[in-house]
Amino acid sequence: MPVHIKASPGEIAENTIAVGDPGRxxxxxGILEDARVVNTHRGLKTVTGFYKGKRVTIATHGIGAPxxxxxxxxxxxxxxxxxxRVGTTGGIRRDTRIGDVVVATGAMYVQNGCGLGQYIPGxxxxxxxxxxxxxxxxxxxxxxxxxxxxxxxxSSDAFYAEDPSFAEKMSHYGVVAVxxxxxxxxxxxxxxxxxxxCVLVVSDVLHGEEAMKKYLTTxxxxxxxxxxxxx
Ligand code: HPA
Numbered sequence: 001m002p003v004h005i006k007a008s009p010g011e012i013a014e015n016t017i018a019v020g021d022p023g024r025x026x027x028x029x030g031i032l033e034d035a036r037v038v039n040t041h042r043g044l045k046t047v048t049g050f051y052k053g054k055r056v057t058i059a060t061h062g063i064g065a066p067x068x069x070x071x072x073x074x075x076x077x078x079x080x081x082x083x084x085r086v087g088t089t090g091g092i093r094r095d096t097r098i099g100d101v102v103v104a105t106g107a108m109y110v111q112n113g114c115g116l117g118q119y120i121p122g123x124x125x126x127x128x129x130x131x132x133x134x135x136x137x138x139x140x141x142x143x144x145x146x147x148x149x150x151x152x153x154x155s156s157d158a159f160y161a162e163d164p165s166f167a168e169k170m171s172h173y174g175v176v177a178v179x180x181x182x183x184x185x186x187x188x189x190x191x192x193x194x195x196x197x198c199v200l201v202v203s204d205v206l207h208g209e210e211a212m213k214k215y216l217t218t219x220x221x222x223x224x225x226x227x228x229x230x231x
Pocket of ligand 1: 088089090091156159162178179180203204206
């Protein structure tokens with residue numbers, strides 16, 4: 001049994017959704033059948049059940065790459081073979097609007113950031129999601145009438161260090177939005193051998209008039225998360 005997720009191998013499904021907030025595990029596990037809580041240790045609430053007959057685990061990864069990496073590693077040790085992060089993001093590209101859905105096609109991070117400097121000293125991680133899984137997710141989103149934007153995100157280690165000048169710089173580098181865990185997820189996926197993907201909801205934007213002024217409420221976010229979850 002791993003150190004943080006106190007579950008047995010049989011209790012984690014091959015298909016796993018990982019979210020930062022345990023409240024979102026409660027929200028999404030509401031659409032599962034036969035949902036069973038398999039971990040609450042460290043506040044990393046994890047639930048396994050069935051969606052449309054398929055076994056699925058929904059796990060909390062906490063905030064930031066160090067917490068999330070522990071959870072991704074342990075989910076993999078316990079049998080997860082596909083991990084899709086569903087989370088929030090701050091819009092960087094000027095066309096991103098609050099409430100938009102963004103599919104991450106890659107993740108930038110600062111040199112040695114996201115804990116990855118300790119995993120792969122002196123090198124940059126292969127921080128891209130699995131292309132086949134990501135294409136399938138984008139097709140399913142479109143089929144369910146959910147419009148999305150796609151492109152690389154920036155995985156930050158410092159939520160409160162970001163400001164409009166940071167957004168302008170990142171936008172210049174082609175970054176669509178900022179979040180905190182995708183680079184660690186994608187890189188660990190290639191290192192350990194599990195498939196990854198990341199679907200995000202824009203909860204705030206760092207550009208224009210609304211920069212850092214408005215944040216989607218838990219209820220507003222819940223609506224979009226449920227639509228993504230049902231995909
Ligand atoms: N920065 C980093 N992570 C985030 C943000 C943000 O503005 N919004 C949601 N997740």
